[in-house]
Amino acid sequence: MQYQNRRTFITNTTLLAGALFIPNQLLMASEKVNRYKIAVIDLMILKRQKISALPLAREIGADGLEIDMGGLGDRETFDNKLADPKIRQEYLEKAKELNLEICSLAMTGFYAQSFAKRPTYQKMIQDCLDTAKAMNVKVVFLPLGVQGDLVKNPELRKPIVERLKVAGKMASNAGVVIGIETALDASGELQLLKDVGSKNVKSYFNFSNAIKNGRDLHTELRILGRKNIIQIHATNEDGVWLQNDPKINLNKVKETLDDMGWKGWLVVERSRDATQPTNVKYNFSANTSYLKSVFQIDKSSLRGTKQSH
Secondary structure (H helix, E strand, O other): OHHHHHHHHHHHHHHHHHHHHHHHHHHHHHHHHHOEEEEEEOOOOOOOOOOOHHHHHHHHOOOEEEEEOOOOOOOOOOOOHHHOHHHHHHHHHHHHHOOOEEEEEEOHHHHOOOOOOOOOHHHHHHHHHHHHHHOOOOEEEEEOOOOOOOOOOHHHHHHHHHHHHHHHHHHHHHOOEEEEEOOOOHHHHHHHHHHHOOOOEEEEEEHHHHHHOOOOHHHHHHHHOHHHEEEEEOOOOOEOOHHHOOOOOHHHHHHHHHHHOOOEEEEEOOOOEOOOOOOHHHHHHHHHHHHHHHHOOOOHHHHHHHHOO
16 A cells, blocks of 8 residues: 555656646747847837727737827927827737737937937936836837937937936836937947946847948947846838848858857847838838747747647
């Protein structure tokens, strides 16, 4: 009887170990599939702050959407429809229905406006952080833009650093990371982040910034490092699709990011075909599909793993 109980115990333990092993394998495979996610931007698919951006993003084949905070102009803050709880809830429900994630909120108004000089910058940042918190979005995008170009306007460095320190504290309180885009090279941007000294201010890397300035994309990524890059705008300037662009080899980019141990959102910004620049589905479906073919493993391989056990 004791022998039989012992044998039963060993058998059950072995079966349990096997049962635990299979989900671990599937989890590892699942992480590989989800290591990189692909998103598009509502502004760039011509749906700025329109809920119809969500079904269009799904139709394009994206995993998620970067939502713009709205126009800025001479206002104190962004023209943000998502400040309305009812509209926010509609967005969240539609995203859930479509199995889409909102990867980030974008303050693109600062492309043309001066982050260094706008008197109400704190209100703008706070409005964006409040919206992000209400929607459970963990990343917001802050481009320093034309007027905040620290290569052409180095005298703005001090006020920008001081304002980013303030913004970093605000972001920390909200549990959100601000991803900045600058005109600096990777070494310069890394030093800027060090000067700001906030874990809640990181680089929102843009492939095209390195490429158009003749810098080596892979070196730039490695200089900044895994911990300093929060998200990536994973396109080049307009002209041709990513798959036809001789200036960028995405398979090598993936090797670099894999080697760095980076994972996260690759957000399609441009790389539109010059012959049809306003054909949204044509351009963004092609770039999304190509990014997925390079960066994501076919989920059917998971089913094969599951069946083999």
